[in-house]
Amino acid sequence: MPTPSIVPRSTPRLRKPVAEDGAAIWDLIRSCEPLDENSMYANLIQADHFRDTCVVAEMDGDIVGWISGHMIPSEDALFVWQVAVSPKARGLGLGKSMLLNLINRDEAKEAAQLKTTITEDNDASWGLFRSFARHIGGDLADEPYFEQDTHFDGAHDTEHMVTITLPQRAELKRAA
Template sequence: MGEDGPAISALICACPPLDTNSAYCNLLQCTHFARTCVVAERDGLIVGWISAYRPPEEPHRVFVWQVAVHPSARGLGLGCRMLEHLIARPALQGVTTLTTTITEENGASWALFNSFARRQGAKLARRPIFDRDAHFAGAHDTEFLVSIGPLAAPNIPSEKEKS
């Protein structure tokens, strides 16, 4: 997935209001967290990306850092399908809660995560976590911690069922 770094950086730039991380940060996500990141392709082009990780102190959680869907692929449910694919991965066995942060004004992210919670039959809770003034010196909007859970047990086929 490391070779996808430049395409992922370009996708994130095409998806405001996402924060544009450094290319190096995106490469680290693609390599160090490959088991908890998702890439969606259409006709050989990357049109979707999720970066996520399991916080070491909270292995029952997965933290979704970014979800990017190219403008040409929006409105097709790709974001929700990528989240469902993510939580069904063996690397996330035992995860019961999905968390992320969202600014108040990011309507697209609120819609995505509310839809995901409904599809999971889970509750969505939110609270401020990083305050505009206290944490960002007024340079970034307040981030709300969003928790969705409990997650539905994924239907992962056993090794026998795969063959």
């Protein structure tokens, strides 16, 4: 029986998004259950207005990774809203690479913490953020934040606020 040929995958290129990426980002998110689907317009605004705190990963001309985020007003914290990795780019450590890219940008230099919200049953997100915290030497804590009955009128599971302390900039550069 012949051995199947192994075709090496190209390395994803990380960059800031542009407005023209909005539709492709929306398509990517829709293919990454259980992520909440927002409107295409929301992704367009993120790619345009918040490009400095968002990341796209491109591979072979396709967007295969996305992180949306923003600096929280009046806090020294970078909030990560969504992380999406295409099934064809999984297993490459892309989520962690995109997070490292983001926290090492000048636009995030004031961040002493990375925050995100995760539902209790989202094992993939918990795994990513725990692995990321270990990788950078940060402490991870969580507590219920947006609660099912109080904030979502029972229509969505409770979101836990996950907070990861970020080491000094020089240490982050070494972790990258």
